[in-house]
Amino acid sequence: MSIRELARHLNISIGTVSRALNGRADVNAETRERVLKAAAELGYAPNQSGRSLRQGTTNAVGFMIETNRETSLHGDTFFMSVYDGVQSVFAQHHLDLIILPCPFDDDPCDYVRRVVSRRFVDGLFISATQRHDERIDYLIEREIPFVALGRSLSGGPHSWIDLDFEGVAAESVRRLVARGHRRIGLINTGNDINLGYVFADGYRRAMAEAGIPYRPEFVIRADQTSEEGGYGATDRLLALAERPTAMLLVNEIMAIGAYRRLHDAGLMPGRDMAVIGFRRSPQARFLSPTLTCFEVSLFDMGRRLAEAMLGLMPAYRDLYPGPVVQEIWPMHLVGGESDPPPLSLVMGKAG
Amino acid sequence: MSIRELARHLNISIGTVSRALNGRADVNAETRERVLKAAAELGYAPNQSGRSLRQGTTNAVGFMIETNRETSLHGDTFFMSVYDGVQSVFAQHHLDLIILPCPFDDDPCDYVRRVVSRRFVDGLFISATQRHDERIDYLIEREIPFVALGRSLSGGPHSWIDLDFEGVAAESVRRLVARGHRRIGLINTGNDINLGYVFADGYRRAMAEAGIPYRPEFVIRADQTSEEGGYGATDRLLALAERPTAMLLVNEIMAIGAYRRLHDAGLMPGRDMAVIGFRRSPQARFLSPTLTCFEVSLFDMGRRLAEAMLGLMPAYRDLYPGPVVQEIWPMHLVGGESDPPPLSLVMGKAG
Numbered sequence: 001m002s003i004r005e006l007a008r009h010l011n012i013s014i015g016t017v018s019r020a021l022n023g024r025a026d027v028n029a030e031t032r033e034r035v036l037k038a039a040a041e042l043g044y045a046p047n048q049s050g051r052s053l054r055q056g057t058t059n060a061v062g063f064m065i066e067t068n069r070e071t072s073l074h075g076d077t078f079f080m081s082v083y084d085g086v087q088s089v090f091a092q093h094h095l096d097l098i099i100l101p102c103p104f105d106d107d108p109c110d111y112v113r114r115v116v117s118r119r120f121v122d123g124l125f126i127s128a129t130q131r132h133d134e135r136i137d138y139l140i141e142r143e144i145p146f147v148a149l150g151r152s153l154s155g156g157p158h159s160w161i162d163l164d165f166e167g168v169a170a171e172s173v174r175r176l177v178a179r180g181h182r183r184i185g186l187i188n189t190g191n192d193i194n195l196g197y198v199f200a201d202g203y204r205r206a207m208a209e210a211g212i213p214y215r216p217e218f219v220i221r222a223d224q225t226s227e228e229g230g231y232g233a234t235d236r237l238l239a240l241a242e243r244p245t246a247m248l249l250v251n252e253i254m255a256i257g258a259y260r261r262l263h264d265a266g267l268m269p270g271r272d273m274a275v276i277g278f279r280r281s282p283q284a285r286f287l288s289p290t291l292t293c294f295e296v297s298l299f300d301m302g303r304r305l306a307e308a309m310l311g312l313m314p315a316y317r318d319l320y321p322g323p324v325v326q327e328i329w330p331m332h333l334v335g336g337e338s339d340p341p342p343l344s345l346v347m348g349k350a351g
Numbered sequence: 352m353s354i355r356e357l358a359r360h361l362n363i364s365i366g367t368v369s370r371a372l373n374g375r376a377d378v379n380a381e382t383r384e385r386v387l388k389a390a391a392e393l394g395y396a397p398n399q400s401g402r403s404l405r406q407g408t409t410n411a412v413g414f415m416i417e418t419n420r421e422t423s424l425h426g427d428t429f430f431m432s433v434y435d436g437v438q439s440v441f442a443q444h445h446l447d448l449i450i451l452p453c454p455f456d457d458d459p460c461d462y463v464r465r466v467v468s469r470r471f472v473d474g475l476f477i478s479a480t481q482r483h484d485e486r487i488d489y490l491i492e493r494e495i496p497f498v499a500l501g502r503s504l505s506g507g508p509h510s511w512i513d514l515d516f517e518g519v520a521a522e523s524v525r526r527l528v529a530r531g532h533r534r535i536g537l538i539n540t541g542n543d544i545n546l547g548y549v550f551a552d553g554y555r556r557a558m559a560e561a562g563i564p565y566r567p568e569f570v571i572r573a574d575q576t577s578e579e580g581g582y583g584a585t586d587r588l589l590a591l592a593e594r595p596t597a598m599l600l601v602n603e604i605m606a607i608g609a610y611r612r613l614h615d616a617g618l619m620p621g622r623d624m625a626v627i628g629f630r631r632s633p634q635a636r637f638l639s640p641t642l643t644c645f646e647v648s649l650f651d652m653g654r655r656l657a658e659a660m661l662g663l664m665p666a667y668r669d670l671y672p673g674p675v676v677q678e679i680w681p682m683h684l685v686g687g688e689s690d691p692p693p694l695s696l697v698m699g700k701a702g
Contacts, residue, residue: 059469060469060471062449067431067434067435067438080418080452083418083452084418084454084455087418087452087454088454091454091457096451096465096469096471097452098413098449098450098451098452098471099449099450099451099452100447100449100450101431101434101438101448101450103435103438103439103442104435106442114447118410118411118447120411120447120449226633227633227634227636227637228633231637256634256637257637259637259639260637260639263639282577282578282579283578283607283634285578286578286582286607286608286610286611288610288611288614
């Protein structure tokens, strides 16, 4: 009997069953009782290879990344800063962090299965979470300690930390509206990564709160979240019959391409089109005009990811007690020169 | 008796002794004879833990990176493309690539020792090779299959692949000189990474060939090979009493900062200061004016790194026969708008 069959028998989620079996406080007493009783009656035994992995035999924790999707999404130094944060905590426990790059033509869930069966690591960070992410169900079923960088509809009370995509979208919209913009474009991801949905939700909600009708043509799904993607998406935005006066980008790497497309059209970022980027990355800091974007300490977020992981590992749980970590990591607006009021308004005021 | 003691006894390098013991063709017959005779007489036995690692027990190969030094040097997407290339070869042999990020406050050689003693991997790629690199001597001594991305004065006939730093520097100087530049600055790394020496050598040699005296004040060692580093180094270049009319950068990330510093001084990159970057990266492609730089297929280089590694691994050696790989990887100039003739010359011609 697997945990999956046990969950099906009880008609509750695998995640809840797993938490109940592990005695987590976030499962109510009645459910825990039911689960433990059924497990005993039906002769459920924890999966052995999962178990041995959970006991910790490698003293290494893996961090799975997807070479294509994510590096184009977050760009250069995003992950490196996160690793540094994770390692600064792991170093105290003589734990090593190893990075597991899923080949671009490999299925992410197959890759996770291989990592687990090869017993590379005692625990696993996953990232680039999809809206529905099979990896999460699998890791819960196998009882592998894991922390997701990114939310998902899959799973349940598993550990995750995510950037504040909806907060950034909402704050950006409010800032632009306060400055007089009403036609605000959104350049979003084009794939099924969860953050794209969260970002679009934040935008839609803030537009609605401002009383501005939602216009689907203002939401562009970029082919890639890269410089090229930003260039192409801006091109599509400029081609609209009624052009937005402002645009939000789901990542700052695309701002480089957006600026370039605006220049090529004889438009000045900021003056002719307000632009708000996402994260204040090293690249973004050198754009001219300076990009309005959001600061985040990735090092600190890495430390928190490490703590969330240690709280799940049998050997360290006592040192890192507390409930399952589910946190939206804050980001702070850093105003730049790229989002003044719309030109029409400035000219109107001047005239 | 260790291989180190054997080498000391024979008064030849550890690398040569190792190659001789492994029957590599690049050791002359007389030396091989001498080594084998001494090994037999002195009772040398190959290091056992090294051996077991060499036999291949993990089916994983590691790629060590240094989170601070290198990511600021190359940016993340550099390595991602390399990993993709490596994995495309490894996939055929069901070998996994795992990335081993050396924490920024850890000693790289201690880190390699830990990786080896923990037996994470059957082989190891190292990068960011220093001019003298203890890791190389250690890996040779322990007989671990390894391939260096980057040259070093350490070691001997070990496997390495490196970008063509001297070729890029020399071709850049020749191009600038042909366009009329004589005062050419060099923005180099400030640390002891080997590529900085190679890059400076290429510059010096090409300047000498052009009959232009070497001016040490034109060579700036940047604090960091980052946007900030490029900004600061350009600042120092602009402060010179007699200003260069052109500058070469050891990496293209610094071009972003260099452009910004020029803009802040009211100077136009290209028109007022010729700039040649290093690699044609996704970021560099979106600089305006477009940056003259050098194209390289990192995916193909990754494939070649994988082949070099498989040629060293007992289980795959027969499939990848041939001498030790020591290759300078070619890079091809892509002309941009950033390096026209100097303004004085253009004005002189016009007048």
